Amino acid sequence: MTRPVAAPTALFRFYRGAARVLSPLAYSVVSRKLRRHDVSPRRMHERLGNASERRPAGRLIWFHAASVGESLSVLTLITHMGDYLTDAEFLITSGTATSAALIARRLPPRTRHQFVPLDAPGPVTRFYDHWRPDAGIFVESELWPVILTEGHKRGVPLALLNARLSEKSARTWQKVPDTARFVLDHFALMLTQNAEIADRLLSIGANPERVEVGSNLKATSAPLPVDHDTLAHLRSALGERPIWVASSTHPGEEQVVLAAHQRLLKDHPDLCLLLVPRHPERGDEVAALVHEAGLRMARRTLQEPITVDTQVYMADTLGETGTWYALSPLVFLGGSLLPIGGHNPYEVAQAGAAVMTGPHVTNFAETYAPLIEMGGAVEVADAAELAAGMTRWLDAPKVLAEARAAAADFVAQQQNKLAGLVDTLCTALGLAPRA
Numbered sequence: 001m002t003r004p005v006a007a008p009t010a011l012f013r014f015y016r017g018a019a020r021v022l023s024p025l026a027y028s029v030v031s032r033k034l035r036r037h038d039v040s041p042r043r044m045h046e047r048l049g050n051a052s053e054r055r056p057a058g059r060l061i062w063f064h065a066a067s068v069g070e071s072l073s074v075l076t077l078i079t080h081m082g083d084y085l086t087d088a089e090f091l092i093t094s095g096t097a098t099s100a101a102l103i104a105r106r107l108p109p110r111t112r113h114q115f116v117p118l119d120a121p122g123p124v125t126r127f128y129d130h131w132r133p134d135a136g137i138f139v140e141s142e143l144w145p146v147i148l149t150e151g152h153k154r155g156v157p158l159a160l161l162n163a164r165l166s167e168k169s170a171r172t173w174q175k176v177p178d179t180a181r182f183v184l185d186h187f188a189l190m191l192t193q194n195a196e197i198a199d200r201l202l203s204i205g206a207n208p209e210r211v212e213v214g215s216n217l218k219a220t221s222a223p224l225p226v227d228h229d230t231l232a233h234l235r236s237a238l239g240e241r242p243i244w245v246a247s248s249t250h251p252g253e254e255q256v257v258l259a260a261h262q263r264l265l266k267d268h269p270d271l272c273l274l275l276v277p278r279h280p281e282r283g284d285e286v287a288a289l290v291h292e293a294g295l296r297m298a299r300r301t302l303q304e305p306i307t308v309d310t311q312v313y314m315a316d317t318l319g320e321t322g323t324w325y326a327l328s329p330l331v332f333l334g335g336s337l338l339p340i341g342g343h344n345p346y347e348v349a350q351a352g353a354a355v356m357t358g359p360h361v362t363n364f365a366e367t368y369a370p371l372i373e374m375g376g377a378v379e380v381a382d383a384a385e386l387a388a389g390m391t392r393w394l395d396a397p398k399v400l401a402e403a404r405a406a407a408a409d410f411v412a413q414q415q416n417k418l419a420g421l422v423d424t425l426c427t428a429l430g431l432a433p434r435a
Helices: 012-036 043-047 068-084 096-105 119-132 145-151 167-174 177-184 195-203 228-237 253-269 279-294 321-325 345-352 362-374 384-397 397-415 418-429
Strands: 060-064 089-094 113-116 133-139 159-165 189-192 211-213 243-249 274-275 295-301 313-315 329-335 355-357 378-380
Touching: 012 043, 012 096, 012 119, 012 145, 012 167, 043 113, 043 119, 060 068, 060 253, 068 089, 068 133, 068 418, 089 096, 096 113, 096 345, 119 145, 133 177, 133 195, 133 274, 133 418, 159 397, 159 418, 167 177, 167 195, 189 195, 189 418, 195 211, 195 329, 228 321, 243 253, 253 279, 253 384, 274 279, 274 321, 279 295, 279 313, 279 384, 279 397, 313 362, 321 345, 329 384, 345 362, 355 384, 362 378, 362 397, 384 397
Parallel strands: 060 089, 060 133, 089 113, 133 159, 159 189, 189 211, 243 274, 243 329, 274 313, 295 313, 329 355, 355 378
Antiparallel strands: none
């Protein structure tokens, strides 16, 4: 039986009409982006709701995640849900070519990937007509009104998982409370990352009976893959030299990291920095900063080898982060020295490393506070504090070992919640094992 929802608003009707008219233009934009990544025309047409695979027989559970981080965070959940629902098949959708490529290498059993249809009546109708999902699970902040309303009209139970809503977004939705209530009313369950986000959802009209505080889904993700040949090669090139990693750095952060490295080299002249920009296409820009700092660099995309003179090794690539974390137990995680929101510390801890972070971690506020309290992470604010923190870990192996153990313990505590998460989702969506 379809659950009643709030009445459609004039704003939603306008959005739906505009989406219908503008969908050809939207497709031209997204297809151009996909074409730049050598995505085939057949697969690009998935954005128009034209499937490139057949629907499997039996129950199909659909997960949608926006991009790389969100997509990878649900793969472990799909695996566990597949163990619980042994007859079920799974579909995961995302919007970017990068996420599609990474997902393809890590697909769980009985799972296939498609690009999400544009949020317009034509593409969405074609998508539902073909796939006919038995349930839909949206990850983090993916609120597509046409997709949600069409799914509800067809009796598809929907859940919002790992829900995230910034204070700025909440203020925007509060200006259109009736539309916010209408959109959120389509979810049978909204599981938030923390209590603060739950309060924001309630403030924009979410039904309190359907909002629950969960934990960050990224805690349950499988460890990042490691290329053991690359790892062995780099260890051989480095020999006994110490190394630290600055990962997922953003504009304005590399200067701080390089200044900290210059300080560290005074007492550790053989130290190597492995610098991993968040966006590899910034490689030339970051390389210029390294040269301006007077540091000698080798660059991975140019296949330049690490020599005894290399002070900075820049890994301006995608999909190799797990290898870098396995190479060094000392990791600074970017997106945190400036008000960007921080990045995923679970990936670092799962690799057996300790975490250093800046203070701006609103995207993982519920994670960093207990992680720092347990001793698995250290917060720094500038180059001097970053250098001092790394010096302490470099000079005191026992302190570093304690931090690494604390980070690993924290992740283990979070992963124990996975079974309960599967049960909560299946109960809310009416999914039960079949004999």
